[in-house]
Amino acid sequence: xxxxDGKRVHKMERCRDYRRLIGAEVDGTADAEGRAALxxxxxxxxxxxxxxxELQRVRRLTRDxxxxxxxxxxxxxxxxxxxxxxxxxxxxxxxxxxPNEIRLAAGVALLLVLAIGVGVVALHGPGAxxxxxxxxxxxxxxxxPSPQAxxxxxxxxxxxxxxxxxxxxxxxxxxxxxxxxxxxAR
Amino acid sequence: MSSHQVATxxxxxxxxxxxxxxxxxxxxxxxxxxxxxRMVGDASDAEDLTQDAILRAHRAIGSFxxxxxxxxxxxxxxxxxxxxxxxxxxxxxxxxxxxxxxLQSEEGxxxxxxxxxxRDPLELAEAAELHGEVQQAIxxxxxxxxxxxxxxxxxGMSYEEIAEALDLPLGTVKSRxxxxxxxxxxxxxxxxxx
Ligand SMILES: [Zn+2]
Numbered sequence: 001x002x003x004x005d006g007k008r009v010h011k012m013e014r015c016r017d018y019r020r021l022i023g024a025e026v027d028g029t030a031d032a033e034g035r036a037a038l039x040x041x042x043x044x045x046x047x048x049x050x051x052x053x054e055l056q057r058v059r060r061l062t063r064d065x066x067x068x069x070x071x072x073x074x075x076x077x078x079x080x081x082x083x084x085x086x087x088x089x090x091x092x093x094x095x096x097x098x099p100n101e102i103r104l105a106a107g108v109a110l111l112l113v114l115a116i117g118v119g120v121v122a123l124h125g126p127g128a129x130x131x132x133x134x135x136x137x138x139x140x141x142x143x144x145p146s147p148q149a150x151x152x153x154x155x156x157x158x159x160x161x162x163x164x165x166x167x168x169x170x171x172x173x174x175x176x177x178x179x180x181x182x183x184x185a186r
Numbered sequence: 187m188s189s190h191q192v193a194t195x196x197x198x199x200x201x202x203x204x205x206x207x208x209x210x211x212x213x214x215x216x217x218x219x220x221x222x223x224r225m226v227g228d229a230s231d232a233e234d235l236t237q238d239a240i241l242r243a244h245r246a247i248g249s250f251x252x253x254x255x256x257x258x259x260x261x262x263x264x265x266x267x268x269x270x271x272x273x274x275x276x277x278x279x280x281x282x283x284x285x286x287x288x289l290q291s292e293e294g295x296x297x298x299x300x301x302x303x304x305r306d307p308l309e310l311a312e313a314a315e316l317h318g319e320v321q322q323a324i325x326x327x328x329x330x331x332x333x334x335x336x337x338x339x340x341x342g343m344s345y346e347e348i349a350e351a352l353d354l355p356l357g358t359v360k361s362r363x364x365x366x367x368x369x370x371x372x373x374x375x376x377x378x379x380x
Contacts, residue, residue: 022364027345055367
C-alpha cells in the first residue's frame, strides 16, 4: 500500500466517524456541540462539506413536494363503508339472536363443544391437564368472535415486515453504506 | 385534539359510535392520503388504501392502547396497508407518472396549496417535472426507506414518533433516514450536485 493510499484510508475512516453528525445536521436535529465538531471537520474536508450540501438539497426537494389532496368522493365513500362495516360487525355480534337457524346452529355448536369437553374429561379423568385439554380449546374455537377479544391489528402489524424485517433486507446501514458514500465523495 | 378528547372518542368508538370514530380520524384523513399517495405513487390507489387503513383502524380500535398516540397508531396501520399493497403489486413496479401531472387534476391529484399564479406556465411545468423526478426517486427506494423519509420530511414526524409508528429502534430510524437520503442523492444527482 502506497503512502497516499494509506492517507486516503485514514481519511475515509475519519469521515465515517462524522456520518451520524452529518445525518443529524441534515435532519436539523444536531445539538450545538455536534454542530461545532462537524463544522471543524467540514472546514477541513471538502468531500464531507459537499455531502452535507447535497443531502440538504435532497431534503429540500422531498420536503417541497406538493401536498396531494384526495378527491371529494373519499369522505362519503368512507362514511358509507364505515357504516356498512359497523352493521356487519353488529350482525356478527347479535346475529345469532335473530334468525332461528343461527340460534339452532349456535346451540348445536355449544352442545358439540360440551360433548367434546365431557368426552375428554371422561377419557383422561378430571385430573388430566396434559395435551388433549389444549386441543379441546382448539376444537371449540368456532365460538362467535367477541369484540372484546384482542382485535387483529397486532397480527396485521406484525405481518407487515416492517416489524419483523421480512421485507427485503436493509441493504445498508451505517457501516455498509459509508464505503459507497466514500466512493462517490472522492 | 387533547389526549383526553382522544381517549373519550376512542371509548365511544369502541362502543360502536361511528360518528365518534369519524371525529377521531377526521384530522388525519388528508395527511394519511398524502402519505399513502407518495408511498404507492398512485392517486386512485391511495384513495382506496386510505379507506382500507381507516376501516382497518375501525375494526382494530379495541386494540388501540393509550401508549401509542393515535396518530402513530394510524400511521402504523397505513404503512402496513401500503407495504401489503406494494407487495401485491410486485415490488418496484410503482406507477409514478401520474402523481404530479397537472392534467390529472380531475382525478383528485390537486396539490392542496393554492396554485401560484405569479409563476409562468413554463416554470410550473418545470416544477412539475422536478416533482415527478423526486417522486420517481422516492419510488426507487425500498418501502422501508421510503416510509421513513416520507414520515420525516413530508409528514413532519420526529425520530421518536417514527420509531413508535414503525416499531423500530431509534438508531434504525436515523440510519434508514440517512441511507434513504444517500440513495436519493445518487438518483437526483443532476438536481443536487455541483
Ligand atoms: Zn470528511
